[in-house]
Amino acid sequence: MTANTIISAKKANSLFWLGRYEERVYTTLHMLRKCYDKMIDGEVGDYWPLLNTLDAYGSYQNNSEFTLGMMYDKGNPCSVITAQTKAMDNAILLREEIMSETLSYLEMSVALMNECSAKKDANIICLQPVIDWSLAFWGSAEQRFKNHRALYIMMMGRNIENLDMLIRYNYGYERIALAYDSLKRYFRQIPNIIDENLEKKLDMLITHDKFRINDVDYKHELLVSLNKFVKV
Amino acid sequence: MKVRIKELTESRDTVNKWMERYGVRFGVYKNNVFKEQLFPFDPIPRIISHEDWSYLEKGLKQRVITLNKFLWDIYHEKNIIKDGIVPEEFVYSSKGYMPECEGINPQDGIYSHISGIDLVEGKDGQWYVLEDNLRIPSGASYPMIARQITRRVSPATFQEGDVAENRNYADMLQGMMDEMNAGRGISVILTPGRYNSAFFEHSYLAEKTGATLAYPGDLFVENSTVYYTGLYKERVRVGCIYRRVSDEYMDPMVFEASSMLGIPNVMQAYRAGNVALINAIGNGVADDKGIYYFVPKMVEYYLGEKPILQNAPTYLPFFKDDYEYVLNNIEKLVIKDVSEAGGYGVVFGKDLPTDKLNELKALIVDQPRRWIAQEVIDFKDLGILEGEECVERKADLRAFVISGKETKVWKSGLTRFSRNPDSFVVNSSQGGGFKDTWVMEK
Numbered sequence: 001m002t003a004n005t006i007i008s009a010k011k012a013n014s015l016f017w018l019g020r021y022e023e024r025v026y027t028t029l030h031m032l033r034k035c036y037d038k039m040i041d042g043e044v045g046d047y048w049p050l051l052n053t054l055d056a057y058g059s060y061q062n063n064s065e066f067t068l069g070m071m072y073d074k075g076n077p078c079s080v081i082t083a084q085t086k087a088m089d090n091a092i093l094l095r096e097e098i099m100s101e102t103l104s105y106l107e108m109s110v111a112l113m114n115e116c117s118a119k120k121d122a123n124i125i126c127l128q129p130v131i132d133w134s135l136a137f138w139g140s141a142e143q144r145f146k147n148h149r150a151l152y153i154m155m156m157g158r159n160i161e162n163l164d165m166l167i168r169y170n171y172g173y174e175r176i177a178l179a180y181d182s183l184k185r186y187f188r189q190i191p192n193i194i195d196e197n198l199e200k201k202l203d204m205l206i207t208h209d210k211f212r213i214n215d216v217d218y219k220h221e222l223l224v225s226l227n228k229f230v231k232v
Numbered sequence: 233m234k235v236r237i238k239e240l241t242e243s244r245d246t247v248n249k250w251m252e253r254y255g256v257r258f259g260v261y262k263n264n265v266f267k268e269q270l271f272p273f274d275p276i277p278r279i280i281s282h283e284d285w286s287y288l289e290k291g292l293k294q295r296v297i298t299l300n301k302f303l304w305d306i307y308h309e310k311n312i313i314k315d316g317i318v319p320e321e322f323v324y325s326s327k328g329y330m331p332e333c334e335g336i337n338p339q340d341g342i343y344s345h346i347s348g349i350d351l352v353e354g355k356d357g358q359w360y361v362l363e364d365n366l367r368i369p370s371g372a373s374y375p376m377i378a379r380q381i382t383r384r385v386s387p388a389t390f391q392e393g394d395v396a397e398n399r400n401y402a403d404m405l406q407g408m409m410d411e412m413n414a415g416r417g418i419s420v421i422l423t424p425g426r427y428n429s430a431f432f433e434h435s436y437l438a439e440k441t442g443a444t445l446a447y448p449g450d451l452f453v454e455n456s457t458v459y460y461t462g463l464y465k466e467r468v469r470v471g472c473i474y475r476r477v478s479d480e481y482m483d484p485m486v487f488e489a490s491s492m493l494g495i496p497n498v499m500q501a502y503r504a505g506n507v508a509l510i511n512a513i514g515n516g517v518a519d520d521k522g523i524y525y526f527v528p529k530m531v532e533y534y535l536g537e538k539p540i541l542q543n544a545p546t547y548l549p550f551f552k553d554d555y556e557y558v559l560n561n562i563e564k565l566v567i568k569d570v571s572e573a574g575g576y577g578v579v580f581g582k583d584l585p586t587d588k589l590n591e592l593k594a595l596i597v598d599q600p601r602r603w604i605a606q607e608v609i610d611f612k613d614l615g616i617l618e619g620e621e622c623v624e625r626k627a628d629l630r631a632f633v634i635s636g637k638e639t640k641v642w643k644s645g646l647t648r649f650s651r652n653p654d655s656f657v658v659n660s661s662q663g664g665g666f667k668d669t670w671v672m673e674k
Contacts, residue, residue: 004418004444004460004468006460006461006462006463006466006467006468007462007463008446008447008449008450008460008461008462008463009461009462009463010447010449010450011447012463092255092426092431092435093426093435093445093447095435095436095438095439095445096435096438096439096442096443096444096445099439100254100255100436100439103254103255104253104254104255107252107253107254107255108253111252111253192464193463232463
């Protein structure tokens, strides 16, 4: 009968976290690849800066153990497999919103990661399809979502995660301002979804004059405001 | 039509890979731990000839129309009891009978909108009905998606075009939900959630029918009207709920008070005719294993026709003659506990040692109403692929009948098979697999 454009609180929450976790898969793999490259001919412990940046934990004996842990350790909240599993946990509740074709890219990623994990394949290249499928997932989502509000909520999650990672990795002003603009494109479409006071605060913090990414307090304030910003 | 077994066989792994890609799974609880597993698909289809299907289609329609008339009668005039066709003990002691549904008038008198009728084909080619599932029959999504994938992976198989389309199940379902919709609200599929064994099906059917998948807590009732609630308390009226939640959990104000899965006061809205429930609540009284015995009699009673489909030869220990027969022949019968489902509570007398047979006899003596007994039907085995070899296994067929303004039979069905060579139990929860069911157009 009537098409439903209303999104329940439960689905909004799943959409938002699907967006965040899927972006985390992509970003973590991206950062891990950079670190992996450094470790090829680097020192033991070259991974420490990455661990610190992610507020991650773990005691690893060597670089290879670290790589395996970051790729496949389901007990490590910062690992790629944890992010992928959590993305899937949210996506599976949303099949009729995101459609089976879109969902299938995540299913394939989870299956591949479990397969590589069982083989303890520490060569990060084995997860290249996960990156490809992640990009395919976003493309498919853009095309297939029937409910645009649902798409915007998911894209807000994606953009917040992206911004969060850029801040953690001390990216420069231009990049962060651009990512914030991208986020704004989505929340402008959905009234009441954000905390307006925090929006004002972020508007103020992400300006050329105020930007001090190497200042611990500033960075902390930025991250806290960003992570409390959306009301789902 | 020539069936291209070779192509189908070669496609098995690819099809199963695609099933994995689409997340075609079902959940099982083992030792209270939830686990999802793939539903093993066998590529060799069950093929039903045009002639056989014409017979089955007529019989299935007749049976489901009858069962809907029975449900109306039971919750209204009860003529079938008054006329002595069905003993009242079988109605009122049934766990599926819901006194709370007395006098409710579902639209067009339809209670069972989606009926899953389990059949087997005997070695002599005779079809028998084993069970009627009128509460929440599941499984249609599996052959639907299997057909979609097989056509993609092995197009040559379908080139001759004689196989009836089965991907129209969602359209049939959607059409029926639209017809039943009260008040032009939205249609929703109410799922208990991800940890339900059939969650894949709930979400897949929502996608394919365009219905909204609703979770517990998404729906509420105000002034006897059901609403779907959104973020920030927006609301939209609901006209049809295809509920995949059991009767006793549907309304905590009327049934199980501790239920977190249902919708408080939905029965009020339902009674007022403001929302359609697909299937109606209270249908369990008609698919009770004890009531099954009376279905052929019901056909004659309500329609004045001879039943087209046969039941498996069944005995009710409740009746004196049957009681004696069952106790004297228990070792050659299959005994079913009427309160169980999903292949549980089914025992074959031939498999039991003497002491266990005696225990079972004592249970039957103690509670004759609780049991039915059936002759073991030597049903036709179907070929399945095991490794590279084709082996024969027991299989049944769940046919789906959709009842809206009209009663229609879906030209396909779920063929389930046992993977265990010695077993007659085909349920997925007990390790069975499935096949596509091809109905031939000519």
